[in-house]
Amino acid sequence: IIAAVPPLMVQTDSNPGGLPKSVFDDLQAQLKANRAQFYQDIPAGPFYGYNRPGAKADQGVILNWWRQGMMGGAQAHYDGIVAFSQTDFTESLKKVTVPVLVMHGDDDQIVPYENSGPLSAKLLAKGTLKTYKGYPHGMPTTHADVINQDLLAFFRS
Structure with missing residues (x-):
């Protein structure tokens, strides 16, 4: 999961950290x-x-x-x-049983890091969070060399 929106982006009573x-x-x-x-x-x-x-x-x-x-x-x-x-992906994430790499930049201005990457990794049974300091939402393009290497390493592990 790369810079993805789960578990939920919008602010709700059950997701107070979301965006208004x-x-x-x-x-x-x-x-x-x-x-x-x-x-x-x-x-x-x-x-x-x-x-x-x-x-x-x-x-x-x-x-x-x-x-x-x-x-x-x-x-x-x-x-x-x-x-x-x-869309609230919370329950869906809880059902995933395979290993999942959650990759997210901590300077993502589109999908704020704090309310997405760490929460998704926590909800996944076998989630691994990889945080990229200073990386933007479009990090697969701006930092393709790093992202692709980390994806390959995860796939091989």
Whole structure:
């Protein structure tokens, strides 16, 4: 599981550490107002951590993310925000019995680390948490060399 949303992103009574629903409502509003700009702003900023001091944005990566976003259906993307933010995976994670590597950057501005990676690993019967200091949500792209090596090591173990 790499920088994934489980167990639950939205704040609820049973998930007080989640993000307020207004965060996701705002994402939907941005998407609805100007889809093309939305798919430019997210990768140019928080998704890959390009908004951090000293970060060097990779225009090819940003444009590729934009291309992928614009190829999808607008309604599916709009509805997808509800799906990824409000689906509670808690009980599903408890049922997984195979070893699972949970990889998450502690500077993930899309899926906050504290309310996802450690909680998911704890819920999994055989979960192993690997935390990446300073890595963004898009770490499989920005740090592919490290992520791929760690995946291979886990698969071989």
